[in-house]
Amino acid sequence: MNILTESPRYSCALGGALSTAKALHRVIPILHCGPGCGMMLYNGQNFIAGYSGGGYVGGATVPSTNTYERDIVFGAEKRLRQTIASTIEVMDGDLYVVLTGCTAEIIGDDVPSIVAEYADKNVPVAHASTGGFSGTNYHGYEKLWEALAQQVAVAGPREPHLVNLFGMVPAQDIYWLGNTEEIARLLGLLGLTVNTFVTQRQGIEQVKQSARAALNIVLSPWLAEGVLARYQQKFGVPSLRYPGPPIGPTATAEFLRAVAAALNLEHAVVERVIAAEDQYTYDYFDRAGMIFTGFGIQHRIAVIGDSSTVTGVLRFLVNDFSQIPAVAVITDAPPEAHRPAIIQTLTQLEYAAPPPVVFTSDQWSVAQAVKAAGATYILGSSLDKEIAQDLGVPQLSISFPVSDRLVLNRAYAGYRGSITLVEDFISPCVAAL
Numbered sequence: 178m179n180i181l182t183e184s185p186r187y188s189c190a191l192g193g194a195l196s197t198a199k200a201l202h203r204v205i206p207i208l209h210c211g212p213g214c215g216m217m218l219y220n221g222q223n224f225i226a227g228y229s230g231g232g233y234v235g236g237a238t239v240p241s242t243n244t245y246e247r248d249i250v251f252g253a254e255k256r257l258r259q260t261i262a263s264t265i266e267v268m269d270g271d272l273y274v275v276l277t278g279c280t281a282e283i284i285g286d287d288v289p290s291i292v293a294e295y296a297d298k299n300v301p302v303a304h305a306s307t308g309g310f311s312g313t314n315y316h317g318y319e320k321l322w323e324a325l326a327q328q329v330a331v332a333g334p335r336e337p338h339l340v341n342l343f344g345m346v347p348a349q350d351i352y353w354l355g356n357t358e359e360i361a362r363l364l365g366l367l368g369l370t371v372n373t374f375v376t377q378r379q380g381i382e383q384v385k386q387s388a389r390a391a392l393n394i395v396l397s398p399w400l401a402e403g404v405l406a407r408y409q410q411k412f413g414v415p416s417l418r419y420p421g422p423p424i425g426p427t428a429t430a431e432f433l434r435a436v437a438a439a440l441n442l443e444h445a446v447v448e449r450v451i452a453a454e455d456q457y458t459y460d461y462f463d464r465a466g467m468i469f470t471g472f473g474i475q476h477r478i479a480v481i482g483d484s485s486t487v488t489g490v491l492r493f494l495v496n497d498f499s500q501i502p503a504v505a506v507i508t509d510a511p512p513e514a515h516r517p518a519i520i521q522t523l524t525q526l527e528y529a530a531p532p533p534v535v536f537t538s539d540q541w542s543v544a545q546a547v548k549a550a551g552a553t554y555i556l557g558s559s560l561d562k563e564i565a566q567d568l569g570v571p572q573l574s575i576s577f578p579v580s581d582r583l584v585l586n587r588a589y590a591g592y593r594g595s596i597t598l599v600e601d602f603i604s605p606c607v608a609a610l
């Protein structure tokens with residue numbers, strides 16, 4: 178049965194591959210698709226992803242074959258060869274990666290053969306099959322990483338303190354940069370070196386080294402299964418999954434202990450880090466306590482967004498900050514097989530009545546679920562402001578799409594991010610006083 182979806186909160190597979198490729202420093206995406214795909218995707222991701230900007234090569238600078246009707250009829254391989262050659266000539270990069278859109282996949286251009294022509298030219302060119310119709314931008318993220326694991330990562334001796342961080346889709350996860358920085362900071366305190374791939378100008382060198390990591394850490398309840406399988410089969414890298422970036426002292430300590438157990442890290446070191454971070458964080462929570470208890474800030478919260486963000490935010494605000502879970506709305510369309518585990522995580526909270534968990538990407542259905550739950554505070558996207566205005570309740574933009582705030586390295590993850598989330602959560606409650 179066909180289902181109409183109003184204002185879905187994701188783009189196509191090409192979009193996910195594009196946002197991921199341009200997040201890697203000096204990696205140059207080459208789009209093999211129709212005219213308009215690249216610009217439309219960039220506009221969509223930039224203007225409604227907290228105005229995240231272009232990066233080294235992004236926005237209007239991304240090269241594209243811009244295939245027209247003639248190419249669809251006669252094939253566009255010549256056009257792709259020309260585009261790769263001219264891109265290498267005018268754009269200085271460490272890796273060029275061809276990303277195919279719908280038209281290239283439909284006409285069936287032999288992209289792997291064209292890319293293989295560069296194998297002996299000392300110019301690194303890779304490719305990923307990311308036809309927009311093949312899935313959402315989460316699928317595109319996976320396809321790009323599977324391609325990089327297959328074509329770029331280089332096997333070598335295991336590095337026992339090197340880990341790879343996956344699971345946050347650039348731009349789709351609004352707080353991806355700040356959250357990545359905070360998680361990397363905490364893992365660094367455990368003595369680990371982190372391939373984040375997207376911060377501190379990391380890029381192709383970290384992708385190459387990723388095959389030597391001791392552990393793949395994926396922060397999502399369901400994403401990147403194919404990527405993890407490829408690293409396991411090809412390089413023997415095991416993986417640890419945590420259901421989204423951990424937020425706040427309880428979840429973050431649980432996450433750090435899980436990483437420590439997976440890598441056999443010294444127990445005392447991990448507990449020292451947790452104790453120090455707890456102290457830092459609770460000193461700030463103590464200061465917030467005056468306004469929190471003084472004004473009796475307790476809400477029935479509706480949390481709307483991708484499964485990672487909803488899991489992190491809901492668990493923190495309920496388990497660590499005594500809010501009442503009214504409803505969880507999951508908008509990233511996780512595969513059916515993963516939904517029972519997501520429901521279990523979102524209903525095993527430190528509150529007697531579990532919230533209903535609704536899976537929908539349709540804006541009308543989101544509004545119905547929130548209104549039926551009697552929410553008094555909405556944490557969702559900019560789209561959900563209208564619901565908040567209808568209900569006369571506060572709203573905070575925490576998930577895609579976000580057009581009402583600039584997000585650079587703001588974070589909600591970890592210890593320090595949770596302090597920022599408390600600031601952002603409480604501020605609308607006192608703004609009207």
Ligand code: SF4
Nearest residue numbers: 189191214278279309
């Ligand atoms: S769905 Fe296809 S045509 Fe539309 S933007 Fe994505 S790749 Fe281009």
